[in-house]
Amino acid sequence: MAIKKIMEQALNNQLNAESESEYLYLSMSAYFESINLKGMAHWMYVQFQEEQTHKMKIFRYINERGGFINFKSLNAPKAQWSGPLNVFEETLVHEMKVTEMINNLVELAMKEKDFATYQFLQWYVNEQVEEEANVVNIVENIKRVQNSSEGLYMLDKELASRVFIDATMTAV
Numbered sequence: 504m505a506i507k508k509i510m511e512q513a514l515n516n517q518l519n520a521e522s523e524s525e526y527l528y529l530s531m532s533a534y535f536e537s538i539n540l541k542g543m544a545h546w547m548y549v550q551f552q553e554e555q556t557h558k559m560k561i562f563r564y565i566n567e568r569g570g571f572i573n574f575k576s577l578n579a580p581k582a583q584w585s586g587p588l589n590v591f592e593e594t595l596v597h598e599m600k601v602t603e604m605i606n607n608l609v610e611l612a613m614k615e616k617d618f619a620t621y622q623f624l625q626w627y628v629n630e631q632v633e634e635e636a637n638v639v640n641i642v643e644n645i646k647r648v649q650n651s652s653e654g655l656y657m658l659d660k661e662l663a664s665r666v667f668i669d670a671t672m673t674a675v
């Protein structure tokens with residue numbers, strides 16, 4: 504059964520929001536490059552790659568359900584921050600907003616009795632738990648080492664080890 508217009512539109516909004524996340528994290532990666540925190544720049548680059556996969560999962564799903572893709576133009580992301588804590592605190596606020604958007608989508612899928620979309624969205628529900636937990640952890644660690652350049656150096660090295668996992672390769 505083809506997807507209803509109301510659900511198609513809501514998923515398209517999410518697809519565009521994932522593009523905005525991509526753009527934001529790439530900008531954060533560039534910022535970290537500019538202040539020579541290579542590990543954090545790498546972490547944000549992996550985050551950018553992850554957001555691409557979040558977008559592409561929705562892209563594939565809308566197509567599979569016989570819907571249409573509607574891209575919107577994107578606003579330029581913010582480019583300057585006051586330091587690592589500021590960046591990761593803003594990342595947490597951003598991810599909390601995304602979680603709310605996903606929850607609203609789940610609510611809509613239930614209301615429309617679109618059980619396939621409801622099922623599809625469960626991956627995103629779980630992913631948001633992980634996204635928020637990861638960032639909370641980094642914010643706490645930055646607070647711990649904030650006044651120690653050695654601590655910041657060690658944390659930057661740790662964040663350099665993040666590995667990108669392609670979510671489009673896992674089940675939809």
Ligand code: OFO
Binds near residue numbers: 557597601
């Ligand atoms: Fe796509 O989860 Fe972050 O924004």
